[in-house]
Amino acid sequence: MAEVVLKNIGKKFDDHQVINNLNLLIGDGEFVTLLGPSGCGKTTLLRMIAGLETVDNGDLIVGGKRYNDIPPRERRIAMVFQSYALFPHMTVRANILFGLKIQKVSPTRMQEKLEWVIAMLGLQDLEDRLPKEISGGQRQRVALARALVLDPDVLLLDEPLSNLDAALREMAMEELKRIHRQVGKTIIYVTHNQVEAMTMSERIALLSGGELEQYDEPRYVYDRPETMFSAQFIGSPAINFIDGVIAQKENQIGIDSRIGFLLLDKERFGRAGEFTGRKVKVGIRPQNISYLEHRAARRYSDTSLTITVELIESLGDRSLIVGKVSDEITVRFLITREADIALDQEVRIFIDGRRLHLFDPRTQKNIFAARRKTSGE
Amino acid sequence: MSNIVKISALSRKVFWLCAVIFTVLLIIAPVFLLFKYSISDASSINTGGSPVPLWPYNPTFRNFLYLFSDNQFYGVVINSLLIAFFTVIVSLLIGVPASYVLGRYQIPLRKPLLVGLISVRLFPDIASVIPVAEFFITIEAHNTYWGVVLAHTLLALPYVIFIGTSAFEPIPRDLEHQAMVMGANRFQIFLKILFPLAIPGLTAAAIYTFLLSWDEFIFAYFLLGLGRISTLTLYLKQKLAYAPPQNLLATISVCLSFPVIIFSLLLQKHMSAGITSGAVK
Numbered sequence: 001m002a003e004v005v006l007k008n009i010g011k012k013f014d015d016h017q018v019i020n021n022l023n024l025l026i027g028d029g030e031f032v033t034l035l036g037p038s039g040c041g042k043t044t045l046l047r048m049i050a051g052l053e054t055v056d057n058g059d060l061i062v063g064g065k066r067y068n069d070i071p072p073r074e075r076r077i078a079m080v081f082q083s084y085a086l087f088p089h090m091t092v093r094a095n096i097l098f099g100l101k102i103q104k105v106s107p108t109r110m111q112e113k114l115e116w117v118i119a120m121l122g123l124q125d126l127e128d129r130l131p132k133e134i135s136g137g138q139r140q141r142v143a144l145a146r147a148l149v150l151d152p153d154v155l156l157l158d159e160p161l162s163n164l165d166a167a168l169r170e171m172a173m174e175e176l177k178r179i180h181r182q183v184g185k186t187i188i189y190v191t192h193n194q195v196e197a198m199t200m201s202e203r204i205a206l207l208s209g210g211e212l213e214q215y216d217e218p219r220y221v222y223d224r225p226e227t228m229f230s231a232q233f234i235g236s237p238a239i240n241f242i243d244g245v246i247a248q249k250e251n252q253i254g255i256d257s258r259i260g261f262l263l264l265d266k267e268r269f270g271r272a273g274e275f276t277g278r279k280v281k282v283g284i285r286p287q288n289i290s291y292l293e294h295r296a297a298r299r300y301s302d303t304s305l306t307i308t309v310e311l312i313e314s315l316g317d318r319s320l321i322v323g324k325v326s327d328e329i330t331v332r333f334l335i336t337r338e339a340d341i342a343l344d345q346e347v348r349i350f351i352d353g354r355r356l357h358l359f360d361p362r363t364q365k366n367i368f369a370a371r372r373k374t375s376g377e
Numbered sequence: 378m379s380n381i382v383k384i385s386a387l388s389r390k391v392f393w394l395c396a397v398i399f400t401v402l403l404i405i406a407p408v409f410l411l412f413k414y415s416i417s418d419a420s421s422i423n424t425g426g427s428p429v430p431l432w433p434y435n436p437t438f439r440n441f442l443y444l445f446s447d448n449q450f451y452g453v454v455i456n457s458l459l460i461a462f463f464t465v466i467v468s469l470l471i472g473v474p475a476s477y478v479l480g481r482y483q484i485p486l487r488k489p490l491l492v493g494l495i496s497v498r499l500f501p502d503i504a505s506v507i508p509v510a511e512f513f514i515t516i517e518a519h520n521t522y523w524g525v526v527l528a529h530t531l532l533a534l535p536y537v538i539f540i541g542t543s544a545f546e547p548i549p550r551d552l553e554h555q556a557m558v559m560g561a562n563r564f565q566i567f568l569k570i571l572f573p574l575a576i577p578g579l580t581a582a583a584i585y586t587f588l589l590s591w592d593e594f595i596f597a598y599f600l601l602g603l604g605r606i607s608t609l610t611l612y613l614k615q616k617l618a619y620a621p622p623q624n625l626l627a628t629i630s631v632c633l634s635f636p637v638i639i640f641s642l643l644l645q646k647h648m649s650a651g652i653t654s655g656a657v658k
Contacts, residue, residue: 052554073560085551089573098569099559150559 002063002076002153002186003028004049010057011044011210018044020210021057026203031180031187033197036207037233042190043082045207046156049188050079063153078147079156082163084139086131092142093127099150117145120179137168141175148183157189161196173199194234198222206230224357228364231283231357237320240284240331243361246275254303255282255356259325265301265354269368280367283357286320289333290350291341301353307331309345323349411634414627415440422623440628453612454632460522460597460608461590464529468537468586471530473579476541477567480575481553491542494535502532502595510599519600525608528596533586540585544578545571584640591636609633 004026011019019041026032034042047053049060051072060067067075078099086095096117100110118124121141126134134142140160147155157176161169177200180187191197197204198218206213206221206229213233214226225231231239244257253272255262262282264272307323310330318334321341325331333349335341358367413433414422421433444450479487509528510519518524548571556566594610601611613629 050554050558052557072554072557073562075558077558079555079558081551081555083549083551085549085555087552087556087570098556098561102560102565146559 003061004154004186004188005061006045006058007061008058009045009048009055009060011041011048011053012056018210019048022210022212024205024212024215026186026188029184029186031177031189031200031202033189033191033201033204034207035191035194035197035204035233036213037192040207041210042192042207043158046079046158046188046190049154050077050156051075076153077156078150078152078154080140080143080147080158080160082159084131084143084160084163086139086142086146088131091128091130092123092134095131095142096146096149098146103150113149117149120148120182121145121175136163136165137172140164140172144176144179148179148185152185154186154188157187159191160189162191162193169196176200194236198234206233208233224366225283226366228281228283228359231359231366235285235287237286237315237332237334239357240286240289242282242284242329242331244280244282246272246278246280246358248273248276254353255280255358257282258329259331260303260305262351262356263301263303263353264356265299268354269356269358271368275367278367279361281359281361281364283359284331284351285355285357286333288352288355289331290352291321291333291335291339291347299353302350303353305331305349305351306346307349309341309343309347312341312343323347408634408638411627411630414624415631417624417627419622419624440624443625444628444632449607450612453607453609456522456606457591457609460525460529461587463522463526464533464590465583465586467526467530468533469579469583472534472537472541472582473572473575475538476575477545477571479538480542480545481548481571491539495539498532498535506595506599509596513600520602520604520606522606524600525597525606526590528600529586529590529593532593532596533589536585536589537582540578540582541575544575544582548574584643588637588640592633 004024006022006024009019009022009024010017022045034045036042044053048055049062049067051067051070055068062075062077087098090098093114096114097110100113105113114127118127121144123138123141123145126138126142131139131142140163143160160176161172164172173196176189180200189196189201201218203216204218204221205215208229214221214230216224216226221230221234225234228241232241242257242259242262244255244262247254247256247261249256249261253264253266253269253276255264305325307325309321310324311322313320313322314337315334316337318336319339319341320332321335322330322332331349341347359365360367413431416436416438417433418435418437418439421430421435424430478484479491509531513519513524513528518527552570552574553566556570561569592610594614597608597611598614601607607615609629610633613626613633616629617626
């Protein structure tokens, strides 16, 4: 069992609070990503789990054991650094066996382990090379092999793919997932890249300013952002935010906003009536706005809107359109490549009333996302 | 316009070429003269008024043969080698741990210590030799091998620590942390990661120390005088006192500078950067 429990964890650098009262429970064998912008404390948190940074407040419990005062070398934790930190004067073999040699594992056992890990990561024929003689992708795999060979309870990965090019990164993501299935270790993965987090992890812990914004499965983080930060950070292109007030009009519940009256779906927002008169920030993902031509069947809760095309940005398979609603307000949405839209053209778009995200402007919290019960509480 | 650019580019090339040739001449010329004198026959030196030739009339290795037949010469060479060797050993034994700490830890007063260390060497040897010699005499370290070794260590240590510190300093911190996470203790990290990666820099320090001791004269002279133990530099001074022919002195000098030249070339090879390439990224 190697459950990782963080209880009221705090960390200060000088006067700067890097991690603030953080609670997180990572289950045995789970793949959890610590996601957030640079400076959000995710790497610091990882280094605290590894024992490279002290824990100022709270308890760090791994596998039922309080780890706060246990030195790194006695923790059953392996880590892959962003830089890979391969020992430049040692061959691939010596790098992989370094930890086992220190633990004085018998040569036969060492050979077995070496063969196992080399086969798993496809490092055949590279054993006698030096780190500088292999490619970036190979170095990343050696770093991973070096961590896995130690059979740790928990595997920490600090942005291990950030030095790879796009094609390699995609391969490495698949490989990491496969390895996780194969070895079943608890993996804590740090990244600022939402695609990596979405693709690989079972749960995402979204951090901002040293605090936990949301801790949930990737699809829920995307579908039900608990905070405005969450809505903004996850999803690409960035979400639209519009100010408004919850109101009733002609027996319909919706939001009175500067771009018009936005209908709310009754099934999704059953309790909206109770909030009439409340100021909100409406988040609308570009993916949830559709262009007339695309859509034959419309729902009753779709709001139609006329905009003027201000900018067309090609994203390859789709295009991002920036549309002007009024002089000050623009909305961003996606169209397929086939749609024939020109600059300055007036087009009608539809906003999906089921997929609006309503936030309290003061607390920045989602008013309707019934907080899913997560074991991080 | 482009013509002007071309001309200025050309003139710059010419300037650099001249500068390089001048520098090479500056370095090569004395070595050449030394070597020329060491293989000169008497008539090429005492030319009786006519200019000294650029190459001896009858090049000869007689001086080398004479030197190599002198038993005293072998004695002083072995002395010099032994003293230099043990100076290297003692300097590294003291200097490497010091540079490890100064290079890897943010200890208080680190900067002043480093500056203090190197400014010790700003004193001219001739000024510091008197108190050192006096002290060594009171502890009866004069006229001994270990006395000279200790004196030379004194001279070499600031350099060893300075070069050593800059050898330990640039090793990425991640390597240390990685080893730590993998179960290594501080000593194992030093032995298996940091020390091997600092070897190129430490080799440079060792060679430098060897050369410093090998051609050191002042401290050797004050501590050993012209007594029982003699070094190659003292031997040269002793021969000088008997006013021997110039070609013999030149021969001794060639023998003295031979290891210097060899080691300097080796040093260059070891100074090459990029040893830690491939460690990170």
